[in-house]
Amino acid sequence: MMKLIIDFCRKSGFDAITLVTERTNARAIHVYKKLGFEIVAPYYEYDMRLPLK
Numbered sequence: 178m179m180k181l182i183i184d185f186c187r188k189s190g191f192d193a194i195t196l197v198t199e200r201t202n203a204r205a206i207h208v209y210k211k212l213g214f215e216i217v218a219p220y221y222e223y224d225m226r227l228p229l230k
Contacts, residue, residue: 179212187229194227 186194196214198205200223206216209225218224 179208183212183227183229191229193229196225197222198225199223 183194194214195217196209198209200206200219200221206223206225209227212227214225214227216223217226
């Protein structure tokens, strides 16, 4: 499903996708990193960003 969302956002002209996940959610963080997301704000929660351009 995430790949479809990423594809849609790219085709729609978005610059990036930003999401927030709990820093203890190791499985989600692993999946997001495999998709290319990077941690941009490692505080109480992780803000993660995927540049699309």
